[in-house]
Amino acid sequence: xxxxxxxPRYLIKTRGQQxxxxxxxxxxxxxxxxYQQTPGQGLQFLFEYFSETQRNKxxxxxxxxxxxxxxxxxxxxxxxLELGDSALYLCASSLASAGGTDTQYFGPGTRLTVL
Amino acid sequence: xxxxxxxxxxxxxxxxAFLTINCTYTATGYPSLFWYVQYPxxxxxxxxxxxxxxxxxxxxxxxxxxRKETTSFHLEKGSVQVSDSAVYxxxxxxxxxxxxxxxxxxxxxTKLSVKP
Numbered sequence: 721x722x723x724x725x726x727x728p729r730y731l732i733k734t735r736g737q738q739x740x741x742x743x744x745x746x747x748x749x750x751x752x753x754x755y756q757q758t759p760g761q762g763l764q765f766l767f768e769y770f771s772e773t774q775r776n777k778x779x780x781x782x783x784x785x786x787x788x789x790x791x792x793x794x795x796x797x798x799x800x801l802e803l804g805d806s807a808l809y810l811c812a813s814s815l816a817s818a819g820g821t822d823t824q825y826f827g828p829g830t831r832l833t834v835l
Numbered sequence: 836x837x838x839x840x841x842x843x844x845x846x847x848x849x850x851x852a853f854l855t856i857n858c859t860y861t862a863t864g865y866p867s868l869f870w871y872v873q874y875p876x877x878x879x880x881x882x883x884x885x886x887x888x889x890x891x892x893x894x895x896x897x898x899x900x901x902r903k904e905t906t907s908f909h910l911e912k913g914s915v916q917v918s919d920s921a922v923y924x925x926x927x928x929x930x931x932x933x934x935x936x937x938x939x940x941x942x943x944x945t946k947l948s949v950k951p
Contacts, residue, residue: 753938765938776938810878824939826879
């Protein structure tokens with residue numbers, strides 16, 4: 721079974737631009753979560769989507785948004801990029817079985833550099 | 836709120852040495868606990884997990900036991916290899932967050948370097 725895939729793997733943008741990152745979950749997984757990884761702050765939760773609805777949101781400004789499609793694929797968008805948005809953005813998927821705590825499986829990440 | 840604290844390292848060991856990476860947590864309720872590993876330039880890979888007290892997770896020679904009395908989930912391996920060089924993250928599932936599957940709360944990560 722294919723793992724979580726993320727595209728693109730690398731991105732370079734300039735301040736003020738916007739960017740869209742894509743994530744395809746493992747087949748059959750219905751929950752997709754996004755995390756930001758930086759050297760200073762470590763791994764921080766951005767948001768989680770399930771059945772095209774945002775279920776959870778971390779403590780990030782409104783410039784960070786996402787969505788999920790009917791096939792469970794997800795995108796995240798960052799508008800008005802700032803230098804501090806440079807990070808590795810990781811997507812994780814899980815089964816989201818009822819009443820359970822599922823393991824999250826991560827993709828390889830998208831490395832975003834903001835100049 | 837819930838949190839994870841792990842030794843930050845870096846940890847440098849010789850091949851075949853014994854490894855311990857300490858991890859303690861603060862949580863209400865009964866979270867699941869995880870160890871993830873990140874190799875250079877890659878995403879996170881699940882190493883092992885435990886879902887309730889006294890559970891032992893194990894994989895590839897690594898082990899960790901969910902200790903509720905000491906709120907710990909220390910990672911151990913009896914004999915490390917050069918190929919184990921990576922960053923290791925301890926994490927818990929924050930089930931208090933909005934009643935959903937919960938997001939993962941990570942420790943800062945511990946960089947392990949194993950020398951031949």
